[in-house]
Amino acid sequence: MQNQFVIDDTVVKLSLPANATDAITIRSVPYNYTVNFISKADLIKELQALAAHNKEKHFIYIDDVVDKLYTEDMLSGAPTTLINAREKNKNLATAMKLVDVLQAKNFTKKEVIVSMGGGITQDITAFARAVFKRGINWVYVPTTLLSMADSCIGAKSCLNYKGGKNQLGLFSSPARVLICDELLRSLPKRDILSGYGEIVKLVIVGGETTIKLFEKYVSTQHGDVLHNIIPIIQLSLAVKNSVITIDEFEANIRKALNYGHTVGHAIEPLLNYKIPHGIAISIGMLVENEIAVVYGSLAKNESAVLKDLILPYIDAESISYLKKLDVNDVLNNMKKDKKNLSDEIFLAIPYAIGKFGMLNVKADNRLKELLANAFDNLIAGTK
Ligand SMILES: NC(=O)c1ccc[n+]([C@@H]2O[C@H](COP(=O)([O-])OP(=O)(O)OC[C@H]3O[C@@H](n4cnc5c(N)ncnc54)[C@H](O)[C@@H]3O)[C@@H](O)[C@H]2O)c1
Structure with a gap:
């Protein structure tokens, strides 16, 4: 694990709005702006x-x-x-x-x-x-x-x-x-799952507290995935806001928000964008976790906890497309990732729940094998 940055609950200071209609202020350069819920x-x-x-x-x-x-x-x-x-x-x-x-x-x-x-x-x-x-x-x-x-x-x-x-x-x-959350009622199911992909990523970045809150909101949904959606959106934005307030231009801790994106971005164009972005990120998080476990950066039991959080937001249709992937192409696309500084691949991954760092891995046959295994495991898991 390279310690280019560390993010944990001492860094992310969460501040949640008290009411569903409270505006959020985003500190930004060159001007601050507000998010209104209407x-x-x-x-x-x-x-x-x-x-x-x-x-x-x-x-x-x-x-x-x-x-x-x-x-x-x-x-x-x-x-x-x-x-x-x-x-x-x-x-x-x-x-x-x-x-x-x-x-x-x-x-x-x-x-x-x-x-x-x-x-x-x-x-x-x-x-x-x-x-x-x-x-x-x-x-x-x-x-x-x-x-x-x-x-x-x-x-x-x-x-x-x-x-x-x-x-x-x-x-x-x-x-x-x-x-205006009323606009979500017309959104197709796969696009809702896609939204949850990025939400779950942010909830994991937030750590234990945000994971528990998220699970509480989801536990009352009983099949209506838009139930409690405003507090869920606010929770997700609160984590992101805490991170970008410190590092808007991604010099450091904002890199954690790329969790799942190195693999996710690599597979999206290869599958002609048939997998919505957020679902590709969910797949990316699971695959990157498996790589991190093998490289000794993430404990197996923590990876299993994360899998339980992420898996519900990946649909069978998206998994079925993974069969079409050639890992050589996936690896080539991973090499194009913006985070890379050399031929090595940089992955922003949790080294424990709520704690993030950067893992750099050689783009070699070992990585190819790990990618192939991780995709096979996902495909086998839905059979
Ligand atoms: N700029 C950023 O910080 C950032 C962050 C994450 C993702 N992205 C990018 O966002 C894109 C994915 O965006 P997305 O998932 O929001 O969706 P999208 O813009 O791809 O839209 C998804 C589908 O939903 C339809 N749609 C949109 N609103 C609808 C509504 N209310 N009812 C019915 N249909 C509706 C669209 O026509 C489209 O078919 C990716 O390209 C990703 O790279 C950008």
Whole structure:
């Protein structure tokens, strides 16, 4: 285990909102911003106020699925620019199309763009608004569980490039985030599981206290995975907020939030993004845990506890795609990971529950074998 960083419950100081409607303040560079939890009726009012502010320049970058579901009801004819939220479109070409809209409308720093959709819509919008005139104001309305509970804070924006997942990136904070959990009722089951993947990752980063709280909320769900969703989102954001308050630009402890991502990002493009992002991360966490156990960085019993937490959020369909993977390709993609500084692979992994560090492993036949075994174990586990 390399000690480039250490994160444990002495570092992550959790501060949870007392009420479901309390705003969260995110300390960020160059400005702080707030996350508000609001009803659909209040979201409509907020969007109307933004329309009045922007006047003839008002428009909304919106996920095309969300547009079909909600525009008529909520946006009362506001002009929209549609985003086809697919990983194959999360690229420079799409971002530049959004830039073209800003330029055609002669957008200035006075106006505020609205972006409404999941993490793909957020990543593309955040990139476009950041590069146009070195930054146009934007309000983000996340519409997926993953974007409400994770990506909406932290300011990252990433685009895919030449077959590599999230290879281009920059930091780009919104002016405000408006979370309306009522929008989750239309979200497909696999996208809900995907959101839980990133939530479980953050809950594990938070350590014993957050794991216990998460388990308490989940234990009352009785099959309705959206029951208690606001406290679950707040718990997840509270952990992320504690980490990014200390290290927004990932010099150190924020690397823990890449847990599961080295393997997750490697498999996503190889399977043509048929596995939603958060489920790929759940698979990544389990595979990386197995590697960490073999390298002596994580105890077997702790890995088993983590497996029980993570496994419920991986569906059989996603597991079935793992049969198509060639470990040589997985390893090649892992070598492209942003954390790597040399030919070695860097994995952000827990060395105990709630304690994180960096494990560097050689990209050799031993690692290939471990990857193959870990995928086989997952496939066998669902038979
Ligand atoms: N910037 C960051 O910090 C960050 C963090 C984590 C993940 N990400 C990125 O986020 C992306 C994944 O985002 P995601 O999981 O939020 O989803 P997404 O944007 O990929 O959307 C998932 C699907 O849900 C649909 N959808 C969105 N909202 C809906 C709603 N309310 N009802 C019905 N359907 C809806 C979309 O059209 C799409 O088909 C990945 O590209 C990942 O790399 C970014």
